[in-house]
Amino acid sequence: MKKASLRGIQMAYDVEGSGPAVVLLHGFPFNRSMWSEQVAALSDAYRVITPDLRGFGQTSAAPEQQEQPATMREMAEDVAALLDELDIERFALGGLSMGGYVALAFYRSFPLRVRALILADTRPQSDTDEARENRERQARQATSEGMEGIAEAMLPKMLSPATIKERKEVVERLRAMMTGTDPHAAAAALRGMAERPDHTYLLARILAPTLIMVGSEDQVTPLTDAQVMQREIRGSRLEVIEGAGHVSNMERPSEFNHVLRDFLDALQP
Protein backbone atom coordinates (compact mmCIF):
# COMPACT_ATOMS: atom_id res chain seq x y z
CA MET A 1 0.00 0.00 0.00
CA LYS A 2 1.19 3.51 -0.83
CA LYS A 3 0.00 6.85 0.44
CA ALA A 4 -0.13 10.26 -1.20
CA SER A 5 -0.66 13.48 0.65
CA LEU A 6 -3.08 15.57 -1.40
CA ARG A 7 -5.98 17.99 -1.03
CA GLY A 8 -5.93 17.78 2.75
CA ILE A 9 -6.11 13.98 2.93
CA GLN A 10 -3.75 11.01 3.00
CA MET A 11 -4.85 8.90 0.05
CA ALA A 12 -4.09 5.18 0.19
CA TYR A 13 -3.69 3.29 -3.06
CA ASP A 14 -2.06 0.29 -4.69
CA VAL A 15 -0.16 0.25 -7.97
CA GLU A 16 0.58 -3.06 -9.62
CA GLY A 17 2.19 -3.93 -12.94
CA SER A 18 3.40 -1.78 -15.79
CA GLY A 19 1.97 -0.72 -19.12
CA PRO A 20 -0.98 1.53 -19.95
CA ALA A 21 -2.60 2.87 -16.77
CA VAL A 22 -5.97 1.57 -15.58
CA VAL A 23 -7.61 3.20 -12.55
CA LEU A 24 -10.41 1.35 -10.76
CA LEU A 25 -12.75 3.09 -8.27
CA HIS A 26 -14.59 1.09 -5.62
CA GLY A 27 -18.27 1.19 -4.64
CA PHE A 28 -20.00 2.09 -1.38
CA PRO A 29 -19.26 1.20 1.40
CA PHE A 30 -16.26 -0.75 0.19
CA ASN A 31 -12.59 -0.08 -0.44
CA ARG A 32 -9.83 -0.78 -2.96
CA SER A 33 -9.53 -4.43 -1.92
CA MET A 34 -12.72 -5.17 -3.86
CA TRP A 35 -10.57 -5.05 -7.01
CA SER A 36 -8.02 -7.69 -6.01
CA GLU A 37 -9.13 -10.20 -8.68
CA GLN A 38 -9.02 -7.52 -11.38
CA VAL A 39 -5.56 -6.37 -10.28
CA ALA A 40 -4.36 -9.97 -10.54
CA ALA A 41 -5.93 -10.40 -13.98
CA LEU A 42 -4.59 -7.18 -15.52
CA SER A 43 -1.25 -6.38 -13.95
CA ASP A 44 0.81 -8.54 -16.32
CA ALA A 45 0.12 -5.96 -19.06
CA TYR A 46 -1.30 -2.87 -17.34
CA ARG A 47 -0.35 -0.50 -14.55
CA VAL A 48 -3.39 -0.92 -12.32
CA ILE A 49 -4.06 1.81 -9.76
CA THR A 50 -6.68 1.26 -7.08
CA PRO A 51 -7.24 4.12 -4.64
CA ASP A 52 -9.34 4.18 -1.51
CA LEU A 53 -11.73 7.09 -2.03
CA ARG A 54 -11.84 9.79 0.68
CA GLY A 55 -12.74 8.39 4.08
CA PHE A 56 -12.78 4.75 2.86
CA GLY A 57 -10.33 1.95 3.52
CA GLN A 58 -7.04 3.48 4.57
CA THR A 59 -7.65 6.94 3.13
CA SER A 60 -8.36 9.63 5.67
CA ALA A 61 -11.35 11.94 5.51
CA ALA A 62 -10.72 15.68 5.58
CA PRO A 63 -10.91 16.81 9.24
CA GLU A 64 -13.70 19.27 8.47
CA GLN A 65 -15.61 16.59 6.56
CA GLN A 66 -17.26 15.01 9.61
CA GLU A 67 -20.80 16.22 8.98
CA GLN A 68 -20.22 17.58 5.47
CA PRO A 69 -21.12 15.65 2.31
CA ALA A 70 -18.16 14.05 0.52
CA THR A 71 -19.19 14.84 -3.03
CA MET A 72 -18.53 12.75 -6.13
CA ARG A 73 -16.81 15.77 -7.61
CA GLU A 74 -14.42 16.06 -4.66
CA MET A 75 -13.63 12.38 -4.97
CA ALA A 76 -13.01 12.84 -8.71
CA GLU A 77 -10.67 15.75 -7.95
CA ASP A 78 -8.80 13.56 -5.45
CA VAL A 79 -8.33 10.96 -8.20
CA ALA A 80 -7.06 13.64 -10.60
CA ALA A 81 -4.59 14.85 -7.96
CA LEU A 82 -3.39 11.30 -7.32
CA LEU A 83 -2.78 10.72 -11.02
CA ASP A 84 -0.93 14.05 -11.22
CA GLU A 85 1.21 12.86 -8.36
CA LEU A 86 1.96 9.65 -10.29
CA ASP A 87 2.67 11.72 -13.41
CA ILE A 88 0.02 9.93 -15.43
CA GLU A 89 -1.94 12.17 -17.78
CA ARG A 90 -4.27 9.74 -19.57
CA PHE A 91 -5.65 6.44 -18.40
CA ALA A 92 -8.55 4.03 -18.61
CA LEU A 93 -10.94 4.84 -15.79
CA GLY A 94 -13.35 2.33 -14.33
CA GLY A 95 -15.78 2.49 -11.45
CA LEU A 96 -18.37 0.24 -9.89
CA SER A 97 -21.53 1.78 -8.54
CA MET A 98 -20.44 4.81 -6.43
CA GLY A 99 -17.09 4.44 -8.22
CA GLY A 100 -19.06 4.85 -11.47
CA TYR A 101 -20.68 8.03 -10.16
CA VAL A 102 -17.18 9.32 -9.43
CA ALA A 103 -15.96 8.19 -12.88
CA LEU A 104 -18.76 10.18 -14.55
CA ALA A 105 -17.97 13.22 -12.37
CA PHE A 106 -14.33 12.78 -13.40
CA TYR A 107 -15.25 12.64 -17.07
CA ARG A 108 -17.29 15.79 -16.70
CA SER A 109 -14.33 17.72 -15.26
CA PHE A 110 -11.41 16.07 -17.08
CA PRO A 111 -12.67 14.45 -20.30
CA LEU A 112 -9.31 14.60 -22.06
CA ARG A 113 -7.61 12.53 -19.37
CA VAL A 114 -9.94 9.59 -19.94
CA ARG A 115 -8.60 7.19 -22.54
CA ALA A 116 -11.45 4.76 -21.96
CA LEU A 117 -14.34 4.44 -19.53
CA ILE A 118 -15.62 1.37 -17.71
CA LEU A 119 -18.99 1.80 -15.98
CA ALA A 120 -19.93 -1.23 -13.91
CA ASP A 121 -23.21 -1.63 -12.01
CA THR A 122 -23.82 2.09 -11.93
CA ARG A 123 -26.21 4.72 -13.25
CA PRO A 124 -26.10 8.26 -14.64
CA GLN A 125 -29.24 9.58 -12.94
CA SER A 126 -29.30 11.52 -9.68
CA ASP A 127 -31.27 10.25 -6.68
CA THR A 128 -35.03 10.47 -6.41
CA ASP A 129 -36.42 12.34 -3.39
CA GLU A 130 -37.21 9.02 -1.78
CA ALA A 131 -33.65 7.77 -2.29
CA ARG A 132 -32.30 10.99 -0.78
CA GLU A 133 -34.44 10.58 2.31
CA ASN A 134 -33.31 7.03 2.62
CA ARG A 135 -29.65 8.09 2.40
CA GLU A 136 -30.17 10.65 5.17
CA ARG A 137 -31.74 7.95 7.34
CA GLN A 138 -28.80 5.64 6.63
CA ALA A 139 -26.29 8.43 7.34
CA ARG A 140 -27.88 8.97 10.77
CA GLN A 141 -28.02 5.26 11.42
CA ALA A 142 -24.33 4.92 10.52
CA THR A 143 -23.21 7.65 12.90
CA SER A 144 -25.48 6.62 15.76
CA GLU A 145 -25.32 2.82 15.55
CA GLY A 146 -22.29 1.98 13.40
CA MET A 147 -22.15 0.02 10.16
CA GLU A 148 -23.41 -3.43 11.23
CA GLY A 149 -27.12 -2.76 10.66
CA ILE A 150 -26.41 -1.13 7.30
CA ALA A 151 -24.28 -4.08 6.21
CA GLU A 152 -26.98 -6.59 7.16
CA ALA A 153 -29.64 -4.61 5.30
CA MET A 154 -27.51 -4.03 2.20
CA LEU A 155 -25.93 -7.45 1.67
CA PRO A 156 -29.04 -9.33 0.50
CA LYS A 157 -29.86 -6.51 -1.93
CA MET A 158 -26.36 -6.33 -3.30
CA LEU A 159 -25.67 -9.95 -4.10
CA SER A 160 -27.44 -12.47 -6.28
CA PRO A 161 -29.14 -15.40 -4.50
CA ALA A 162 -26.53 -17.72 -6.06
CA THR A 163 -23.67 -15.68 -4.62
CA ILE A 164 -25.27 -15.66 -1.17
CA LYS A 165 -25.75 -19.42 -1.29
CA GLU A 166 -22.57 -20.58 -2.98
CA ARG A 167 -19.92 -17.91 -2.41
CA LYS A 168 -19.77 -17.46 1.35
CA GLU A 169 -16.26 -16.05 1.12
CA VAL A 170 -17.52 -13.20 -1.10
CA VAL A 171 -20.31 -12.44 1.38
CA GLU A 172 -17.80 -12.38 4.24
CA ARG A 173 -15.29 -10.21 2.37
CA LEU A 174 -18.01 -7.69 1.60
CA ARG A 175 -19.37 -7.75 5.12
CA ALA A 176 -15.88 -7.09 6.49
CA MET A 177 -15.38 -4.16 4.12
CA MET A 178 -18.75 -2.68 5.07
CA THR A 179 -18.40 -3.06 8.83
CA GLY A 180 -14.79 -1.84 8.62
CA THR A 181 -15.87 1.42 6.97
CA ASP A 182 -15.70 4.50 9.17
CA PRO A 183 -19.36 5.43 9.90
CA HIS A 184 -18.65 9.15 9.56
CA ALA A 185 -17.04 8.67 6.16
CA ALA A 186 -19.99 6.50 5.12
CA ALA A 187 -22.41 9.23 6.22
CA ALA A 188 -20.41 11.85 4.32
CA ALA A 189 -20.45 9.71 1.16
CA LEU A 190 -24.18 8.98 1.52
CA ARG A 191 -24.84 12.73 1.68
CA GLY A 192 -22.46 13.26 -1.23
CA MET A 193 -24.29 10.66 -3.32
CA ALA A 194 -27.62 12.24 -2.40
CA GLU A 195 -26.55 15.55 -3.84
CA ARG A 196 -24.86 14.27 -6.98
CA PRO A 197 -26.11 15.93 -10.14
CA ASP A 198 -27.83 14.09 -12.92
CA HIS A 199 -25.26 13.07 -15.53
CA THR A 200 -27.66 11.72 -18.14
CA TYR A 201 -27.01 14.79 -20.32
CA LEU A 202 -23.28 14.02 -20.29
CA LEU A 203 -23.63 10.57 -21.84
CA ALA A 204 -24.13 11.79 -25.41
CA ARG A 205 -20.94 13.88 -25.05
CA ILE A 206 -18.73 10.97 -24.07
CA LEU A 207 -16.16 10.34 -26.77
CA ALA A 208 -13.99 7.82 -24.94
CA PRO A 209 -14.47 4.13 -25.80
CA THR A 210 -16.85 2.89 -23.12
CA LEU A 211 -17.56 -0.52 -21.65
CA ILE A 212 -20.72 -0.90 -19.57
CA MET A 213 -21.11 -3.95 -17.35
CA VAL A 214 -23.97 -5.08 -15.17
CA GLY A 215 -24.85 -8.18 -13.20
CA SER A 216 -27.95 -9.86 -14.66
CA GLU A 217 -29.46 -9.78 -11.17
CA ASP A 218 -28.34 -6.33 -10.07
CA GLN A 219 -31.28 -4.87 -8.10
CA VAL A 220 -29.50 -1.66 -7.06
CA THR A 221 -28.54 -0.40 -10.54
CA PRO A 222 -30.44 -2.78 -12.81
CA LEU A 223 -29.99 -3.64 -16.47
CA THR A 224 -32.42 -0.86 -17.48
CA ASP A 225 -29.93 1.73 -16.13
CA ALA A 226 -27.12 0.09 -18.09
CA GLN A 227 -29.29 0.15 -21.22
CA VAL A 228 -29.85 3.91 -20.84
CA MET A 229 -26.08 4.38 -20.78
CA GLN A 230 -25.56 2.12 -23.77
CA ARG A 231 -28.19 3.94 -25.78
CA GLU A 232 -26.74 7.36 -25.04
CA ILE A 233 -22.99 6.71 -25.16
CA ARG A 234 -21.98 6.46 -28.78
CA GLY A 235 -20.32 3.18 -29.71
CA SER A 236 -20.46 1.84 -26.16
CA ARG A 237 -20.46 -1.88 -25.45
CA LEU A 238 -22.80 -3.44 -22.88
CA GLU A 239 -21.96 -6.77 -21.28
CA VAL A 240 -24.28 -8.53 -18.86
CA ILE A 241 -22.53 -10.67 -16.26
CA GLU A 242 -24.84 -13.62 -15.86
CA GLY A 243 -25.66 -14.77 -12.35
CA ALA A 244 -24.12 -11.72 -10.66
CA GLY A 245 -25.91 -9.09 -8.57
CA HIS A 246 -24.65 -5.55 -7.92
CA VAL A 247 -21.04 -6.45 -7.12
CA SER A 248 -20.41 -8.23 -10.40
CA ASN A 249 -16.60 -7.99 -10.29
CA MET A 250 -16.44 -9.98 -7.04
CA GLU A 251 -19.40 -12.26 -7.67
CA ARG A 252 -18.26 -13.46 -11.10
CA PRO A 253 -14.61 -12.41 -11.33
CA SER A 254 -13.56 -14.64 -14.22
CA GLU A 255 -16.41 -13.49 -16.49
CA PHE A 256 -15.88 -9.86 -15.44
CA ASN A 257 -12.12 -10.07 -16.00
CA HIS A 258 -12.52 -11.71 -19.39
CA VAL A 259 -14.77 -8.89 -20.64
CA LEU A 260 -12.61 -6.17 -19.10
CA ARG A 261 -9.38 -7.58 -20.47
CA ASP A 262 -10.84 -8.04 -23.92
CA PHE A 263 -12.02 -4.40 -23.93
CA LEU A 264 -8.69 -3.00 -22.70
CA ASP A 265 -6.61 -5.14 -25.08
CA ALA A 266 -8.62 -3.83 -28.05
CA LEU A 267 -7.99 -0.13 -27.26
CA GLN A 268 -5.84 1.83 -29.68
CA PRO A 269 -2.48 2.69 -28.14
Ligand code: MLT
Ligand atom coordinates in the same frame (compact mmCIF):
# COMPACT_ATOMS: atom_id res chain seq x y z
C1 MLT B 1 -22.61 1.29 -4.32
O1 MLT B 1 -22.55 0.07 -4.46
O2 MLT B 1 -21.65 2.02 -4.51
C2 MLT B 1 -23.91 1.89 -3.82
O3 MLT B 1 -24.86 0.90 -3.74
C3 MLT B 1 -24.36 2.97 -4.73
C4 MLT B 1 -25.62 3.62 -4.26
O4 MLT B 1 -26.01 3.45 -3.10
O5 MLT B 1 -26.22 4.34 -5.08
